[in-house]
Amino acid sequence: MFYISSRFYFLRTVLRIILPLQAITFPDFFLADIFTSMSKVFSDLERSVCRMVNRQVATIAWFEADSICGSHSIAIPLVLVFPYLCRFFQCLRQYRDTKEKACLLNALKYSTAVPVIFLSALKYHVFPEQWVGFYRPLWLISSVINSLYSFYWDIKRDWDLSILTRIFMFKNPSIWTNLLYGQNWVFYWVLGSNLVLRCTWTYKLSAHLRHNYLTLFTIAALEILRRWQWVFFRVENEWNKMTAKQNLEMSSDMPSEGDRLLDSSNHTV
Template identity: 85%
Template sequence: MKGVSAIPAVAIIPSPLFLWRVKVILFLLWGLCCCKIGWDSVMRMSVDLRDLFLYEAFLYYNPLLLVALMIWLWGVNLWVFAQSSVNYAKVFDLSQTHLSHREIWRCATWLTLVVPTSMTAYLYLYSHGEVSLAASQPVLLYAILLMILLSPFDMFYLSSRFFFLRTMWRIALPLQAITFPDFFMADIFTSMSKVFSDLERSGCRMVHRQVATIAWFEADSICGSHSVAIPLVLVLPYLCRFFQCLRQYKDTKEKTCLLNALKYSTAVPVIFLSALKYHVFPDVWISFYRPLWLISSVVNSLYSFYWDIKRDWDLSILTRIFMFKNPSAWSNLLYGRSWVFYWVLGSNLILRCTWTYKLSAHLRHNYLTVFAITALEMVRRFQWVFFRVENEWNKMTAKQNFELSSDMPPSESDRLLDSNSHKV
């Protein structure tokens, strides 16, 4: 009708909370479907073949699942820093376009979706006789992830991928002055040494076309469990960190850099003494090499524990952790509590000691236990990140305050009290 203004249509937009709940429900349904299909596929196999096949499938997919876990935990770290007074972007010298915790969680979500989906397809196709199609699943997954990581196109967070790859290059070849992101990421890589070892073994099987076969189980084959490449890859992150410390000593002449290098060097005998089990007689291993392995593992665990508490964290930091801008019930629960102090000390010591189990070459066949301990090591590193970054931020702010105070002009009272300004 004329004279009557039309009522504008109001678009009904679902609330963010509703959308989040829908995503969680879909995620859980997808997880249940993957578990159901995977379980039915495994049950179709014979009992003799089942354990060997699960061990191989686990080898291809467990490192990617652990990487996804580390990304999830890193997102939590960034979320906590965003709520607190710690300016992590300045600590890591990040640009304004750095990834937020939400974007980190988005990457972790996609990885958490893709990896179990590929694993479910692998189990299903193999159990139904499609061996060649099953073998293509992990190969295709690794190829896609590698192409995304190395893609030069402005997609999938190009600047962040470039920063990550550049830091990895600086870790591998410490030819320039070492920055905080360099040795921080190198420390995280030491906790992921088992992940790198499994990635190497997976890549070896893909290159030699041993996927979806049991040929890889031959211990003396090029990709077998006795391969020399396994301890070499395990020790690589520690060697990179060792050379970083030497480079820092060259630049700064600080003796603590040499003590830190000594800490990383203690990991070398743990790894190689363990690997000798497959290359010496059993009696020689039990009577001579195993006691040396135990002694070296205890030395490394205790030395690393001391360095975490005394050097990386600075015990005094435990009285002021998580200084939130907007305190909540959770932050008030943590702030200044003595139980946080005991939890940090106790959990870090226990998980440092379990490091020996997850990293030892002669224990790699207990893959479920090693997977659990590796995941716990990442939780320990996740906890370590809070105190290490806050400690670095406190050092930076203390240095800035000192420089500001030294640059300030003297006050009127200081000039009057200065004897050099008076003539007698």
């Protein structure tokens, strides 16, 4: 009735994400990737728990509570970065098991989120002129690198789409997925929307948008849309890989025409 087995499977997967002491499976890194999109949710949860523990829910002014359990708290960047660190160590574990260099490149992708998070948090601990003159340019550079790297990885590695292969003439171009074959507009929509949604952090450059709750809600909703698109095509890509592998195994098990002819010659007619 309550799908107890599924709930325990989910909890076991979460434990495997936190402690990647075993071989990484598809559910492990699939759920961990989703958790990276929920880092803001986890940080909001941490704020709520902090204020309840410190009895700041209704007994203290908002700006005073924010100085203790809000943006100035060191716990916020730690909570934000935790899902990325989990995914980073998963990639290292995968490299240990498979020795594939792509795992290290994937780990590098998640590591690019670390300076973005901590430089953003540093804004509340330095003087304004230090932030504007030195740390803000570093944050901008880090954010651009993280967005473009993640965008490339989504398109080329996670979804295995081929437009970047043809544009930049990479070797061994992949084919379009079965879902997108013959539907070019879907392909270009996914490509364009993923790039735009990967750059939603630019709203922080506007002072009046940065503290607007409607803007924050909209950005969170757009991240849900982006992650849903990622999940949709990531699962499709994994399915295509599994199907191709099964077809290859079946074709290798079937005897060739020459083998059948040789086998038939051993029988008397």
